[in-house]
Amino acid sequence: MRYLKFLWIAPFIFLLSLRSLPDRNTPLQKWMEPDSKKLHILVTTRMCASLVEEVGGDRVHVWTLIDEDLDPHSYQLVKGDAEKFRRADLIIANGLHLEHGRSLQNLLKEKEALFLGDKIFSLSPDLFLPMDNGIDPHFWMDVSLFSRSVPYIVEALQKKDPAHSQEYAVRGGQLLLQLDLLDHKIRVLMSKIPLEKRYLVTSHDAFQYFARRYLVKNGAEGDHLEHFLAPEGVSPDGQIGALDIQKIIRHVVKNRVSVVFAESNISKDSLNKIIEACRSQGVELRLSRADLYADSMGEESYIKMMEHNARVIQSELYPIHPDENF
Ligand SMILES: [Zn+2]
Incomplete structure (x- = not known):
């Protein structure tokens, strides 16, 4: 009888225990669960994950480690990441030291990730292009x-799923055709901008390869450096100083740049500082109406x-009729 008086709380204890179960x-x-039908692939960035999804089709289940607006340059492992590495059948990274957070870099090497850029x-x-005593990873x-x-x-x-080799080869071939077409379309679109207007100023150094x-017209070595400048260097956490601002202002004046491009996952503070400094010297400069996607x-x-x-880039530097766009 002594225990019976506590019986009324049993349903609450049951409900509480349900709440504490992990949401499956x-x-x-779902990605973490055992699955004999699909390869579970862990990929560091969305750009690489997108290619893996195209090649793998419905044979793969891809999880992106550094998703949304997180910065791949500085990403460090967080709680739960080690389990993702343990679950993955295959791990794929951008490489070229993009993922240079120490804890992530170490685990990628330990787990023998496929570093595509490397x-x-x-x-x-x-x-590849040099950058800060290394290689520019934004390829x-x-x-x-x-x-x-x-x-x-x-x-x-x-290698992981030999039974479906042919499928992967076919989808890989189709993706290469799509990428070839995309490359051609971008080249055609950029060629519509007069060369003297093709100047790109962005937050951080992600657009060297672009x-x-x-x-640039002939692709001669070094030419592109004339057409691209970024105040925050290779990593978006770089600080901008007075000398950097003066360098950008000189570039803006010399090349008659009228717009600087913000990036979706980076604070606009540096660019706004540059715009203010330009205005104080009588140089008109503005932010792009839409952000560019660089690292996200x-x-x-x-x-x-x-x-x-x-x-x-095209619509800001040299607006043309929308029909000529893609
Ligand atoms: Zn970057």
Whole structure:
């Protein structure tokens, strides 16, 4: 009888215990579950994940580690990430030291991740641009260069799932055709902007490859540096000083730049400082009406992201009739 008087709280204890169970219906929980039908792939960035999804189709279940607006340059492992690494059948990273947060870098190496940029670099180092005593990791900004990742993705999926090798090869081939078309479309669109107007100023140094591939005419070495400038250096957490501001103002005046491009995941403080400094010296400068996507994808696919960037750059630098856009 002594225990019976506590019986009334039993339903509440039951309900509380239900609440403390992990939610098995979140997308992450679904990805973490055992699955014999699909390869579970952990990819560091959305841009790389997008290519993996295209090649893998419904044979793969992809999870992006550094999603949304997080900064891949400084990302460190958080609670729960180690479990994702343990669950993954395959781990794919951008490489070229983009993911340079110490804890993440160490785990990627320990788990023998496929570093796409490093694979391409090892065969064709001449295709890459130097930056801060290393290699510029933002190679997705040149579609023709990023598309060289596709054969490595196909190969990795075939190795993990040989029974469907042919499927991966076919989808990889289709993706290469799509990327080739995208590269061509961006080149055509940029060529409509007169060369003297093709100047890009962004928050951080993510657009070197874009400038080399799409903004200069003959692609001569170093030419693209004339057409692209970013005050915050390679990593968006860089601080901007008075000397940087003066350098940008000189560039703006010399090349008659009238617009600077904000990036979706970076504070606009530095660019606003530059705009204010220009105004105080009688130089008119404004922010772009739409943000560019640099280190975060924003759109539903890599192809859409690059189309967005090309469209924004073209419409800001040299507006043309919308029919001529894509
Ligand atoms: Zn970056």
